[in-house]
Amino acid sequence: MFKLSSYTSVFSAEAYAIYTAITVSIDLRIPKITVVTDSKSVFESIKGSHNYTNNYLIPLIKSALEEAETKGTEIRIRMKITREVIVMINRLRSNHYNLNYSLYRKNLIDNSSCPCSSPHQDIIHLIYECSYTYNDARFLRYTVDCASRAEDKMIKFSQAIANPSPCLCRLIQNFSKFCGRQF
Ligand SMILES: [Zn+2]
Numbered sequence: 235m236f237k238l239s240s241y242t243s244v245f246s247a248e249a250y251a252i253y254t255a256i257t258v259s260i261d262l263r264i265p266k267i268t269v270v271t272d273s274k275s276v277f278e279s280i281k282g283s284h285n286y287t288n289n290y291l292i293p294l295i296k297s298a299l300e301e302a303e304t305k306g307t308e309i310r311i312r313m314k315i316t317r318e319v320i321v322m323i324n325r326l327r328s329n330h331y332n333l334n335y336s337l338y339r340k341n342l343i344d345n346s347s348c349p350c351s352s353p354h355q356d357i358i359h360l361i362y363e364c365s366y367t368y369n370d371a372r373f374l375r376y377t378v379d380c381a382s383r384a385e386d387k388m389i390k391f392s393q394a395i396a397n398p399s400p401c402l403c404r405l406i407q408n409f410s411k412f413c414g415r416q417f
Contacts, residue, residue, distance in 0.1 A: 249291035
């Protein structure tokens, strides 16, 4: 166990844990590891070409990753999928989620329409049709389109979320935040 100073930021603590996991794997000559983090800022700093936070651990992690590659340790760093996203994906799969058309079908509200005036506000409408959300859904739309070739959009979306990639989970989470609704 490592004990960090009480002044250490959450960012540094997470970055230090990742750095340690990588260097230990190199020392132990482990051929392949997956590091799972729930810190989006550390994850993005490692993946990005810039160290936005200027934290000294990010260049250390990057050089440890290069060292791992030369020494034959394959390292994958992934974002942990939060419980919130799992619940949301399950609701979308069962077609009972927090958008007006779905709530209307369950007799929870009187009006199934979208603020854009379309009569049915459902997830397909928000991703593919709604003038209010079309632009911000573009990465999600692209990822769903890549995940399934089905013609019918509802079938396409169902197939995409049947076995969602971490990237798709993140895009759904970000899109729900943009829409101001937990689907
Ligand atoms: Zn709309």
